Amino acid sequence: MRRPIADVASGADRAFRRITTVAGLSVLALLIVIGFFLVYRAVPAFEVSGFGFFTTIRFNAATGAMGVLGLLYGTVVVALIAVGVAVPLSVLAALFITDYAGPGTRGFLTGLVDLLAAIPSLLYGLWGFSFLRPYITPFSQWLSDNLGWFPLFSTRAGAVLFNSMFLAGLVVSLMVIPITTSVIREVFVQTPLGEKEAALALGGTRWGMVRTVVLPFGRGGIIGGSMLGLGRALGETIAVSLLLPQVPQITTHLLEFGGATISGFIANNAGMSGIGLNGLMAAGLVLFLFTLATNFTASVIISRSRSGAGVDA
Template sequence: MTSAPPADARGRTRRSRGDSRRGDSVFFNLSRGSGILLLVIMAAIAGFLAYRSFLALGKNEGNFLTTFEWAPDAAKPVFGIAVLTFGTLVSALIAMVIAVPVSVGIALFISHYAPRRIAQPFAYLVDLLAAVPSIVYGLWGVLFLVPHMDGLTSWMDEYLGWTYVFDQSSSGVPARNLFTVGILLAIMVLPIITAVTREVFRQVPRMHEEAALALGATRWEMIRTSVLPFGRPGIISASMLGLGRALGETIAVATVLSTNSQLSLHLLDPGGGTFAQNIALKFNEAQPLGRDALMASGLVLFVITLLVNGAARMIIARRKEYSGAAA
């Protein structure tokens, strides 16, 4: 028979359990309050943008979705987002097509190929690129990237011009176009995608990798069968983070891109525009109606961002079986 613990010990145990439960309750309420606060802030932003958009759209003389012109302060206000929508989506798509494969390759090199003495400095260097201000990227783009794009655009016009998309109808002008902007955005989002993807690859269970190697798989076969399936949800999440920055980038795009109200499928021709760039360039000089119109375009960008992130969450939810760490 074991003797019962002393009364003071039982009391200390009860107090300890009570403190732990109170701590759990406080932490739970703080976490729930933080989540509710985030939803309230998002709803407040959406409500403010919707209200200002309603004021502007009621005075618009054109179709907001299909009009190319942006003149909300004219005698007859006319403004539309056709050019802005095209420029925003196309430049972001170009950036993602370039950045995602390169980022995955860099992440694999750092996590599975490079020796530790090389991987660590290389990882720090890639992370450091994320801290470079947007204006620095913009200045580098307009002073270095644009002048050196002539050879590439000429080559693409000669050999890929048959696609119409890469047909350069106006030669001899600086390459301040959506294709150049897409390359610049790819460089800017590359550190974000690489950093997240690298950390996901490092979480691959060691047993999965060793089992593949023990069965005679080469290093690439091990990566293809163990690492990439495990990291697929992480790659998608990292890509969506990068896409969010590409959609909302302002200063760098405004510095490089030559704006006009013409919508052209020739990506190598100067011109175009994005939502963020248009807001940044025209907000200070806009009249009250013009600012409301810019708010309306900001609401569209807000909705696009929500739809993109929602689609990413749906994709990840469907592919949890690949992660190897599903709950």
């Protein structure tokens, strides 16, 4: 007669489960508390501005004309520029690390990418302001002269081409690359070895194997990593506060001077009081919900994708 096997957790396992459960619930409780605090402080601004808070471009607490539309527009534009630059580079870097680099180079590059995530955003902002800006201005002029027929690269006569949303997006992309590359790399590593070897055994090239096996397997991870990077870019504060004049506006002239983001505007106007402070809290609430929705969507996409399933030992 076979003896039944009972999976009885040890005391250490039970203690570890309790600790991790408490930690997870603490994070959730903290998010809820932050959300309720922002809602509580934002209510006076909503009472003054009404629904116009979401449709007004300018933000002027003195006149009571407070709106988040211009700030939200700049936030989304800078984040999309950052993701548009970072994602292709992240995919190529992850592919090189997982499928082309040797063991020694792979370890070095993995550590280097992780190290980039530890650099303070202030240093990225200072680097972009003092070093990158003089080089981006001629490049922006070249884009305007040669690709000005495309609306996003068009500029007006005599326009100033520094401290633009384009420059801010490029600098923020450097902060997005580490997290996006790490997520995509972890997904590519989990590609079933049997499928990769089968593609090579059938006479496929290395690139053919990557194109037909690795990229389809990691599609969900690429999308999820991109959206996590988007969430990172949406909340960037210090760098954009240094690189943008923080003047809310809606424009398609992305190469020109101007623009503002929610986080950068809050950082530059943190000394406000009264209804102005309530307006900043309301803008922070919008950013909080927008970023939370972005990260939640990324988690859902990753969990429903094939990425990570069927890994061969």
